[in-house]
Amino acid sequence: MANFHYNPHISVDCVIFGFDDERINILLIKRKQEGKNIYALPGDLVRKGEDLDHAATRVLFELTNLQNLYLEQFKTFGSPDRINDPLDIEWVNSIREHPEVRVITIAYNSLVKVEDVEFAPASFAEEVLWHPIDKPQKLAFDHNDIANTGWAMLREKIKREPLIAFSLLPEKFTLRQLQTLYEAIVGSSLDKRNFRKRMLRNKFLVALEEKQSGVSHKPAQYFKFDEAIYKEDFAKDQWFLF
Amino acid sequence: MANFHYNPHISVDCVIFGFDDERINILLIKRKQEGKNIYALPGDLVRKGEDLDHAATRVLFELTNLQNLYLEQFKTFGSPDRINDPLDIEWVNSIREHPEVRVITIAYNSLVKVEDVEFAPASFAEEVLWHPIDKPQKLAFDHNDIANTGWAMLREKIKREPLIAFSLLPEKFTLRQLQTLYEAIVGSSLDKRNFRKRMLRNKFLVALEEKQSGVSHKPAQYFKFDEAIYKEDFAKDQWFLF
DNA sequence: TTGGGTAAGTGTATTCATTACACTATCTTT
DNA sequence: AAAGATAGTGTAATGAATACACTTACCCAA
Incomplete structure (x- = not known):
């Protein structure tokens, strides 16, 4: 790690969401400690x-090699006893210059297109993995609280501004992918015909010439999200899916 | 100020909203400095x-003598140059033990019933006043940013969960008061008959026996918000006004 | 080449909520 | 007793949401 000066009181943690055409996942960092696998959200101290x-952008870039991602601060966690598990305390003692100070952490949600991510051989990460958001997993520190809050706030946010969900999809995608994504967000299944009807009202969804190939059924048409059309023709809340 | 130990790095600021039957206001603190009136949001350093x-609850209580208020953290402001106006710097130098350290502040929204507020002869406030949220007013530090963000987020929040708007109304209120409140939140006027029709669908609005008196026109009926009925009969999003 | 498997793609009728809109009722004041 | 002021009320038209079943196009295997 280069010779930067860090503010020992403030950190950022990132809940990074990705969609694999089936479920929504978050990025976790795995560390090995006393023979156990410990999972945590990516994060770092803020520099002076x-x-x-x-700081959040930097953490994201170091981890995924991506920039200009959707990024939103969603809550700050500052309970004086955020760190109380003995393993976590030991870990903090081993990596922090001032392990005794109270650290408050500002949590961010971020959305990435999974196929764009190039895992860097990150300096501070032993291993990085995608973990389904709906599959329970004990995390270090108060990171379960952080991840759950982030997921809840992301769902609310996307219900209000469904636009941002496109940050989770590839450039070209099928309506089935889009529907599966929305189903993962609302947590229930949606009627195919009604979903298409509503979606295709939105002019910013444009059909490409291209179709799926190599699938053993009728190939689906690809669509893209046209941001220019979106900005021209649509005020923020002229469309609502939910 | 009692002999508490403060964390010099972290503060909280509160955007406290009140409704006076006409507009929505926020609580500001006025200080005099070099002959000028300087306005700021109430806040304080967090204690060790x-x-x-x-900390936010404490600031609220010291200022309004109220507890159990609607309170929600909405954003953390930590720009390294949050404090750059010479007057603000001078002020910080005069009151802070460690004026040079970078302070990040966690901002909270709070809703109060104005008639419940008893302004304490607050230790840290020279004067406290209600200021209309839609009337521009230069504030100290980055408090304009904080107040504007808080107001925008409150509006979004109330559109999603209109329930919480009742925290701004007295125990008993008329439908006209309720409508004016919602108009202040959405920023446009609403049709009276349609508003009533939709509102009265919600069973948790219960008519009281009592009517207005002393008004020089047909007196309005008073209503109350029945939280028990709300909790029994209504899932969070079974009603939506917007 | 043909038939079976598989997901894509399509339309209509019903229900429900939203909107637009104008007059009467009840109290106070003079 | 009349004037002023706001409360309180209903209906018709429009548009959105829902429920629901069959055909199409491709791949693969026999």
Whole structure:
């Protein structure tokens, strides 16, 4: 790690969401400690003089090699006893210059297209993995609280501004992918015909020439999300899916 | 100020909303400096070992003498140059033990019933006043940013969960008051008959025996918000006004 | 080449909520 | 007793949401 000065009181943690055409996953960091696998959200201390959003952007970039991602601060966690598991305390003692100070962490949600991610041989991560958001997994520190809150707030946010869900899809996608994504977000299944009817009302969904190939059934048409059309023709809340 | 130990790195600021039957206002603190009136949001440093929510609750209580208010953290402001106005710097130098450290502040929205507020002769406030949220007013530090963000997020929040708007109304209120409140939130006027029709679908609005008196026109009926009925009969999103 | 498997793609009728809109009722004041 | 002021009320038209079943196009295997 280069010779940066860190503010020992403030950190950022990132809940990074990705969609694999089936479920929504988050990125976790795995570390080995006393023979156990410990999972945690990616995060880092904020540097002296560094803006909070910048710190989050930096963590994301170091981990995924991506920039200009959807990124939103969603809550700050500052309970004085955020760190109380002996293993976590030991870990903090081993990596922090000032392990005794109270750290408050600003949590961010981020959305990535999984196929764009290039896992860097990250300096601070032993292993990085995608974990389904709806599959329970004990995390270090208060990261279960952080991840659950982030997921709840993301769902609310997307219900209000469904636009941002497109950050989770590839450039071209089928309506089936889009529907599966929305089903994962609302947590229930939707009627195919009604879903298409509503979606295709939105002019910013444009059909491409291209079709699926190599699938053993009628190939689906690809669509893209046209941001220019979206911005021209649609005020923020002129469309609502839910 | 009692002999508490403060964490010099972390503060909370509160955007406290009140409704006066006409407009929505926020609570501001006025200080005099070099002959000028400077306005700021109420806030304080967090104490050592104190939870963030506790600090916000404490600021609210010291200021309004109220407890159990609607309170929600909405964003953390941590730009390294949050404090750059010379007057603000001078002020910070005069009151802070460690004026040079970078302070990040966790901002909270809070809703109060204005008639319940008893302004305490607050230790840290020279004067406290209600200021209309839609009337521009330069504030100290980055408090304009904080107040504007808080107001925007409150509006979004209430559109999703209109329930919480009742925290701004007295125990008993008329439908006209309720409508004016919603108009202030959405920023446009609503049709009276349609508004009543939709509102009265919600069983948790119960008519009281009592009517207005002393008004020089047909007196309006009073209603109350029945939280028990709300909780029994209504899932969170079974009603939506917007 | 043909038949079976599989998901894509399509339309209509019903129900329900939203909107637009104007007059009467009840109290106070003069 | 009349004037002023706001409360309180109903209906018709429009548009959105829902429920629901069959045909199409491709791959694969026999």
